[in-house]
Amino acid sequence: MTPEFSRPIRIDTIGESPRPIEIMADPAEREALARRFALVSIGRLEAEAQLRREGEMLFAEGRLRAEVVQSCIASGEPLPASIDAAFLLRFVPEDSLDAAEEIELSEEDCDTLTYAGGAIDLGEAAAETLALALDPYPRGPDADAALKAAGVLDESDAGPFAALKGLREKLGK
Secondary structure: OOOOOOOEEEHHHOOOOOEEEEEEOOHHHHHHHHHHOOOOEEEEEEEEEEEEEEOOEEEEEEEEEEEEEEEOOOOOOEEEEEEEEEEEEEEEEHHHOOOOOOOOOOOOOOEEEEEEOOEEEHHHHHHHHHHHHOOOOOOOOOHHHHHHHOOOOOHHHOOHHHHHHHHHHHHOO
16 A cells, blocks of 8 residues: 655665755645544644754654544544644664564653555654544543533542442532
8 A cells, every 4th residue: 555645765865964855745645644534624734853863763853743633532623732742753764673582662652653665654653643642532621522422421420429429419518
């Protein structure tokens, strides 16, 4: 499958000195990514990165900026959002990772992606970074009312504390 926002960068063009790269998604790419990530729309998606190489590993450090419209999880109303996310990515050859090998990462470690065929795809990396930066449960100002109207209980109406609250009301305290 070809990614919607593909920007392959040949690894033989990346050296030890940082190489600046800027990428921007065109309208068709943004529309396809919006479908992929179940967004109303993506008005802007761009990234700037410094690429450098250490042996077979490549690093991309930079910033992603986007303007998106998500749907409220309760009411479905459109919610505009601005994304401005720093990233640090490490690309390793696909065959260098053993599927059974367990990798432990600390907070300081960067995200690790694989590459094959002598190129990394900075566009797909930017798309994945966008997906991780999105609010997974966007809620608009009318979300609570929409949930209540749908019969969804909030935390105070469910669970052990709700039982205690009900008992308290029964006892008249």
